[in-house]
Amino acid sequence: GSALEDHAFRKASFSLDSLLARSPRIANLQKDGDIKQIKVEDVQIDDVLLVRSGDLIPVDGIILEGTAEIDESALTGEPLPKIKTSGNAVFSGTVNVGDAFKITCSKTSVNSQYSKIVQLVRKAQQEKAPIQRLADKYAVWFTPIVIVISVLGWFITKNPETVLAVLVVATPCPLIFATPTAIISGISRAAKRGIIVKTGAAIEQVGKSKVAVFDKTGTITLGTPTIDEIITLNGVNYDVLLRNVASIEQMSSHPAAIALVQMGKEKFGKLPIV
Structure with a gap:
């Protein structure tokens, strides 16, 4: 258990080193x-x-x-x-x-921005998430109970193998080390991908989240939409509509306006300046 935890901390420090290397x-x-x-x-x-x-x-x-x-x-x-x-x-x-x-x-x-990010990652790796604190509390009384069960097993079976089996299978190491190892690994993997996690509790809450809110343009999209089709109503002439709208939108830098202008130029070659 200790070896696994040490390995996780080393991996986490490598991720922190990669952040520091970009400083x-x-x-x-x-x-x-x-x-x-x-x-x-x-x-x-x-x-x-x-x-x-x-x-x-x-x-x-x-x-x-x-x-x-x-x-x-x-x-x-x-x-x-x-x-x-x-x-x-x-x-x-x-x-x-x-x-x-x-x-x-x-x-x-x-005090600059990047230094604060490194400090946040380092702090997140050191802080305990609520589930880690719960595991630590559970481990305090888990070990005495295991010892009592193994002693009872000895009195009932008189078989030392039974006692050893209980002690080995019920070791608290997985309980104590599995949770912090998962938290540390999650934070370090996120940091390696440019995602800054402030606390271990945040990692824990992500698994319970049902809704995610993103800044769409430029984050999950490139901000360069294209127009597939324009549908006109009430007998409006398609070419007249596209030429007029595309000409007006030349004055705008909005991604949708740029897409309309591009579509107009592809069809008419040159657009009048309004």
Whole structure:
């Protein structure tokens, strides 16, 4: 039992290590007209940092100059990059997939978003879920009962094999270790897949859940719908309707509007600007 629990903790630590491996380590500090690399731990509040294309954002900050295209999938799960401009907040652990830009540090590395995620995972691995506490309480009186039963077995059968069989089969190790091992393994597997679990109790509640609510666009869909068919009513001309609607929707950035415009361009080639 102890060996299994140790193995589970080692596996969990590997998953935590994989999170730590993605932690930003270097920042490009702009100071006195020069840019130099420093450790992310040395970044101070209000420091001006250059974030190059492809860089992990080292700390939470505010965009000072430039337009940023940020991959926040590590934090939000949304695969589509977000466009941010001067004055918008950016978070550590996210990736600059666009042009270089500058930020001012708003939080040091230890208080930044990605560091908090690592802390949450570490705390979740250490905390006991309600079912674990129940198992621990059960094990306290389970062992004395097993000993009493084995003693009774000795008096009834006078057979030492019977006593040993009771002790082996009724060992509390599966009870004590199975639950925490399952919880720890669940948290570590979730972390490996980018799912952050705050507590062991959350893992326990997932099994009881009947309804799940998701942010649909960009999370479980790509935000690029297509239109299969348009059905008109009351004798409305299909071509006139599509041309007019698609022309109007050119002014919108909504995914449904983009799909209508695409359909209109495929049919008419060019749409009038309204």
